Amino acid sequence: MYETSDIRKGLKIQIDGVPFAVVDFQFVKPGKGVAFTRTKLRNMMTGAVIERTYRSGEKFEPANLEERQMQFIYVENNMFVFMDTATYDQIQLSEEQLGDNRYYMKDGIMVNVLLFDQKAIGVTPPNFVELKVVSTEPGFKGDTSSGGTKPATLETGLEVNVPLFINQGETLRIDTRTASYTERVKK
Amino acid sequence: MAFVRFSNESLQKEPERLETLRKRHAILAAIRRFFDAQGFVEVETPCVVLSPGLERNLDALEVIGAGRTKFLNTSPEYHMKRLLVAGLPRIYQICKCFRRDERGPLHQTEFTMLEWYRCVADWNDLMRDTEELVAIVAGTINNGTTRIRGRYAPIDLTPPWERISVAAAFQRYADTNLDDLLPDEERFYRLLVERVEPRLGRERPVFLTHYPADMACLARLDPADPKVAERFEAYVDGIELCNGFSELADPEEQKRRFENELRARRASGKIEYPVDQRFISALERGLPECGGNALGVDRLIMLILGANRIDEVMAFSETDL
Numbered sequence: 001m002y003e004t005s006d007i008r009k010g011l012k013i014q015i016d017g018v019p020f021a022v023v024d025f026q027f028v029k030p031g032k033g034v035a036f037t038r039t040k041l042r043n044m045m046t047g048a049v050i051e052r053t054y055r056s057g058e059k060f061e062p063a064n065l066e067e068r069q070m071q072f073i074y075v076e077n078n079m080f081v082f083m084d085t086a087t088y089d090q091i092q093l094s095e096e097q098l099g100d101n102r103y104y105m106k107d108g109i110m111v112n113v114l115l116f117d118q119k120a121i122g123v124t125p126p127n128f129v130e131l132k133v134v135s136t137e138p139g140f141k142g143d144t145s146s147g148g149t150k151p152a153t154l155e156t157g158l159e160v161n162v163p164l165f166i167n168q169g170e171t172l173r174i175d176t177r178t179a180s181y182t183e184r185v186k187k
Numbered sequence: 188m189a190f191v192r193f194s195n196e197s198l199q200k201e202p203e204r205l206e207t208l209r210k211r212h213a214i215l216a217a218i219r220r221f222f223d224a225q226g227f228v229e230v231e232t233p234c235v236v237l238s239p240g241l242e243r244n245l246d247a248l249e250v251i252g253a254g255r256t257k258f259l260n261t262s263p264e265y266h267m268k269r270l271l272v273a274g275l276p277r278i279y280q281i282c283k284c285f286r287r288d289e290r291g292p293l294h295q296t297e298f299t300m301l302e303w304y305r306c307v308a309d310w311n312d313l314m315r316d317t318e319e320l321v322a323i324v325a326g327t328i329n330n331g332t333t334r335i336r337g338r339y340a341p342i343d344l345t346p347p348w349e350r351i352s353v354a355a356a357f358q359r360y361a362d363t364n365l366d367d368l369l370p371d372e373e374r375f376y377r378l379l380v381e382r383v384e385p386r387l388g389r390e391r392p393v394f395l396t397h398y399p400a401d402m403a404c405l406a407r408l409d410p411a412d413p414k415v416a417e418r419f420e421a422y423v424d425g426i427e428l429c430n431g432f433s434e435l436a437d438p439e440e441q442k443r444r445f446e447n448e449l450r451a452r453r454a455s456g457k458i459e460y461p462v463d464q465r466f467i468s469a470l471e472r473g474l475p476e477c478g479g480n481a482l483g484v485d486r487l488i489m490l491i492l493g494a495n496r497i498d499e500v501m502a503f504s505e506t507d508l
Contacts, residue, residue: 027291034376
């Protein structure tokens, strides 16, 4: 069991059978009053963020979470299918369960699948993923310095702002934590 | 929120922090000038005490090796009132207070308290002291302006400050009738921290007044309505800055209040600190009619300098030890 004093960002707890991750927290106490910890918690099943206030000393059940490295193999009936390459076990996740992470699901990519009570609830992609540009305005030759940006659509449907010199067909390194362009990959 | 911490060695590399410490000194000097000019005597009372404060929601640090069981004070109140009885009618003190298990953006276990008492006076006089003090001190630091930045909007500190009773604030901000809420202390404080406090003092400071009698262990009750006490707190930018009241002078009533706090401590399994018998004896000798106020100096400095966290205005916080 955790207590309010164990609360820190990223801590995973479960409330009424639902896993939550602590997004933010703050100790509050009126001078002569009762001490509380106010929290912002992200529902790990739905992504919804809720606010809860706990009295100091209240206890929490840890969320029974497990991560398993699996390979994304294909999409079938709008379900993303992942496979454990050692055991060949397969699991499926819907587009909603993946959220924005669906934009990094390139064939064959290895991801960490998050399991809650043995059921898959989401994935964590690698911090960097290489994705090909499928459409963008033509690049300007010679403009490799700083300057403006333009939108580009990548092979998974992700839209990012890229430097003006980027062309269709090129491969980009994307930071999945910020969903942003980091550099061009020479192939 | 990110703040580069500094160690003893790197003091010289932290020009910003050093500037904060210079301003902190200027604020402390301005506070002392404010009271000195009005004939207050600055006093020092013990940090290591027998009775650290009996209020049910205050916990003290125990001191090992000081003879009888002793504690670090959570407030200098009992000793300062003994000095009032001894014959100093206007006193102030800037001292460290210590409260167990209080750590956060607005809390440190060890913090600096400004506490003052004025005879012959009541809570109204103390509220006037407070608004004048804060406006004057802020003006000294910010080139004469009494506006501070505020998290939501600029805040004008010019007196007089708005006053709103606890009951009216709960009605206005939590849509709750206080009489329905009490005596559920936990629900009271839960609504206070979730709904009421964040709304207080956003554009102008505000005094929250008339606390429920049960939440004012050392304050005089309102003669017109003994369900509430002549206790106030000031809020600026949603932050609780001070706690003051018309002081309770009746020794019998004070003993009953202490018993009440001790019962609550017992019920929640907390240490029952001893009653300060010399404080009770002092009340028996006769406490003049007076008011007192305790103000968090670190928080005042935070507000004036626009800091985000209490540890930003301290030379060393608990994580810098």
